[in-house]
Amino acid sequence: QSALTQPPSASGSPGQSVTISCTGTSSDVGGYNYVSWYQQHPGKAPKLMIYEVSKRPSGVPDRFSGSKSGNTASLTVSGLQAEDEADYYCSSFAGSSNTVAFGGGTKLTVL
Amino acid sequence: QLQLQESGPGLVKPSETLSLTCTVSGGSISSSDYYWGWIRQPPGKGLEWIGRIYYSGSTSYNPSLKSRVTISVDTSKNQFSLRLNSVTAADTAVYYCARRKGGSYYLDYWGQGTLVTVSS
Numbered sequence A: 001q002s003a004l005t006q007p008p009s010a011s012g013s014p015g016q017s018v019t020i021s022c023t024g025t026s027s028d029v030g031g032y033n034y035v036s037w038y039q040q041h042p043g044k045a046p047k048l049m050i051y052e053v054s055k056r057p058s059g060v061p062d063r064f065s066g067s068k069s070g071n072t073a074s075l076t077v078s079g080l081q082a083e084d085e086a087d088y089y090c091s092s093f094a095g096s097s098n099t100v101a102f103g104g105g106t107k108l109t110v111l
Numbered sequence B: 001q002l003q004l005q006e007s008g009p010g011l012v013k014p015s016e017t018l019s020l021t022c023t024v025s026g027g028s029i030s031s032s033d034y035y036w037g038w039i040r041q042p043p044g045k046g047l048e049w050i051g052r053i054y055y056s057g058s059t060s061y062n063p064s065l066k067s068r069v070t071i072s073v074d075t076s077k078n079q080f081s082l083r084l085n086s087v088t089a090a091d092t093a094v095y096y097c098a099r100r101k102g103g104s105y106y107l108d109y110w111g112q113g114t115l116v117t118v119s120s
Helices: none
Strands: A009-012 A018-023 A036-040 A047-050 A064-069 A072-077 A086-094 A099-102 A106-110 B003-007 B018-025 B034-041 B048-053 B059-061 B069-074 B079-084 B093-101 B107-110 B114-118
Touching: A009 A018, A018 A086, A018 A106, A047 A064, A047 B107, A072 A086, A099 B048, B003 B093, B003 B107, B018 B034, B018 B093, B018 B114, B048 B069, B048 B079, B048 B093, B059 B069, B079 B093
Parallel strands: A009 A106
Antiparallel strands: A018 A072, A036 A047, A036 A086, A064 A072, A086 A099, A086 A106, B003 B018, B018 B079, B034 B048, B034 B093, B048 B059, B069 B079, B093 B107, B093 B114
16 A cells, blocks of 8 residues: 555546645654656656656656645646546655655546 | 666465565666665555665665565675565565665656466
């Protein structure tokens, strides 16, 4: 069982927006601004999309945004495109174990 | 452009030791700004943090694997390595190496991953 909880699936039509949640505790998501999000296409390595809750690495489209409220972080993908169809994983520093925790992943389908 | 490449046996027998090496190119593993980590992903499942190492040799491991894991670094070869002993079928996974930003906890560069199967 993953330390962080994500919905197993999410979907949206091209051009729409979709938000994926990531719920933890005050010992991880809620306690630190070290939430990151990764995109993974089938057979590929994960790719960093958001770090430190809401920062975007160079080259990541601004259609991807992150936020946090309490113990829940969120990834929003606006203006959905076919290439956004992938698995998305959240991650956070977990202070109780001084390690990195991942969510179980959310499969995003573009209808 | 920084690149990471995992290497090692793709098949390991139960109870034996899994050994993988990550070779870093396009940058120095001795940079004080970064840590170097291992992550695994069982087939069809999610990501699991294994642990990380600093160029000085300082390590931190996932408590659930700590008793079986050793991560080491060879700065002269720009490589770091993973050893996982007493493996079982549950350790079958794609193993990734990655770079973690110091002072934060995000992984900005990943290797392509290597599948390790535990089977007799």
